Amino acid sequence: MFWVSRARLLVFLALPSLAFLFLQQLSSPSHCPDVAEKSSPTHVLILSSWRSGSSFVGQLFSQHPDVFYLMEPAWHVWMTLSLGSAGQLQMAVRDLIRSVFLCDMTVFDAYMAQGPRKQSSFFMWETSRALCSPPACHLFNREAIIPSADCRILCGKQPFNMVEEACKSYSHVVLKEVRFFNLMTLQPLLTDPSLNLHIIHLVRDPRAMFCSRQNTELELMHDSHVVMGKQWNKMKSEDRPYHLMQAICQSQQEIYKAAQLLPDSLRERYLLIRYEDLVRDPLTQTSKLYEFAGLPFLPHLQVWVRNITQGKGLGGHPFDTNSRNAQSVSQAWRWALPHDKVVQLQKVCKDTMSLMGYLPVLSEKDQRNLSMNLLSPPEIP
C-alpha cells in the first residue's frame, strides 16, 4: 500500500515537469518550422557620413527582395537626446542598432511619442521597400521596385507592430547609419554571437561632401551641432564647416585603420567602398556589395541599377539629381567650389584623402580640368 501510493505520488509529482519539458520541446526552435528551416539572418551596417551617397547605397539594398532595410534608425536617438554630443550618444545608438538588427522594435519606446503608433512614425520609413510590401503593406508586390513617393501615400497607416513582423520575415537586415564615429563602439556587435554583422564603409571625396553640404546647411544644422558638441558655440561660424569636415575625415580614417587591425576572421566582415568607384562602374560595384552580403544580383535589379545610374529613373530615384549623369555629379565640386575653399579643405582632410586615394589639386587650373584624374587606389595602412 505504502509503495503503491509512493509510486503514484512520484508519477503525480513528475507529471507537471514532464508536461513542461514536452511543451518546451514543442516551442523550442527545432520544432518550429518557420524559424528552424531558415539559416540565421545576416546583418549589414552601411556606415557612412552625410552627403556621401549612402541613401543610394541604402536603396540598392532596400529594393532587394531578401532585405529588410531601415534608413538612419539612430536619427530618433539624436532627436530625442538632442542635448548630448555624438560621443555621449554613441552607446545608446549602438544598443538601438543591435535591437533593430534583432527585429526588436520595442527599443523605440524610449525615442518616440507615447500613444498609438503607425509604421510611419519611423524616420524616412517609406524608403524601406519592406515596409511597402507584404506582410507590412499589401498594396505592392514584394519583388517589385517600389518608389518611396508612392509608398508614402499608400502604406503610411499600417500599425507599428507590422514593422517587427516584416523584419522577421527576411533573411537580411540592413541598416544605414551616419551617426557612428569610430569602430571601437561597434566591435562588440562584430563579436556578438546573436548577430552576423557585416560592415560596408562608404566614403566619398571630402571636397564633394563639403560642396553638397553647402546646399543643405540648414537641414544638417541639428546634426552638425551634435557632432561638434560643446565646441560648436565657441567656433566662428565661417570656420564651422571646416571643423566639421575635419571631424568627419578623422572618424573615417579611424574606422578604416581600425578595420585593418581586426583579427582575420572579423577583417573579412568589413568592406570599404568609395562612392566615386560606385558611380564609375555601378554594376560591378553593386555586384561586389551584394556578394559581400551574400545576396544574389537578380536580373530585374541589374536593369534597375542601369536605369537609375543613367538618370532614367522614373521620379524619386535615389540620386537626388534627377536626370544628370551620376558620374558628372560626382565631379560637380570641381567647378562649383572656389579654389581657396578647396585648398583649406585639403589641408584639414589631408591624411584621410591620401589614405583613401583622393589626390589633391595643386592649382585652380587642375581643379577645373575635368580630364585630370583625381583618384588613385586606397592605401592599406
Ligand SMILES: *[C@@H]1O[C@H](CO)[C@@H](O)[C@H](O)[C@H]1NC(C)=O
Ligand atoms: C528601366 O527603364 C525602362 C525605360 O525607361 C523602363 O521601361 C523599365 O521599366 C525600367 N526598369 C526598371 C526595373 O527600372
Ligand SMILES: *[C@@H]1O[C@H](CO)[C@@H](O)[C@H](O)[C@H]1NC(C)=O
Ligand atoms: C588637362 O589634364 C590633362 C590630363 O592630365 C592634360 O593632358 C591636359 O593638358 C590638361 N589641360 C589643360 C588645359 O591644362
